Amino acid sequence: NMYDIISAKITSPDDIKALSRNKPILVGFDHNVKIDNKFIEKLKETDVFARDFKKFSEDIIFIHGTKDSIVDFDLSKKFADENNIKFVAAEGADHIFKDPKKMDTAIKEIVEFFGF
Numbered sequence: 001n002m003y004d005i006i007s008a009k010i011t012s013p014d015d016i017k018a019l020s021r022n023k024p025i026l027v028g029f030d031h032n033v034k035i036d037n038k039f040i041e042k043l044k045e046t047d048v049f050a051r052d053f054k055k056f057s058e059d060i061i062f063i064h065g066t067k068d069s070i071v072d073f074d075l076s077k078k079f080a081d082e083n084n085i086k087f088v089a090a091e092g093a094d095h096i097f098k099d100p101k102k103m104d105t106a107i108k109e110i111v112e113f114f115g116f
Helices: 002-010 013-020 037-045 054-059 073-082 100-114
Strands: 025-028 032-035 061-065 086-090
Touching (some): 013 025, 061 073, 061 100, 073 086, 086 100
Parallel strands (some): 061 086
Antiparallel strands (some): 025 032
16 A cells, blocks of 8 residues: 555655654655655555546556556556556656656657547
8 A cells, every 4th residue: 555655665764753753754756745644644544455446447547667666566557457447567667757768658648548
């Protein structure tokens, strides 16, 4: 779940300590977002995998990098398949699509999907 990903792969031990003292932290990659303990506690309670997205699936696209070290590729693919969500494997892309060519490919997929 998202809590496990944030606590294990995005935050540092110092971040966890700050959150435990009710201090907000900044998380992210190129752009940081301020989160607090209330947000983290809500993530613990929320199981996105238990929700049914089928009634929204035609409006959702997942573009997932095959070299993503943050979110498990196979788990994302399974979730998309189970919810009839369009899934695009971005060959060689990492979590944040650092490679501009990979990002261009992702943008092309988004434009095509939404018909812009």
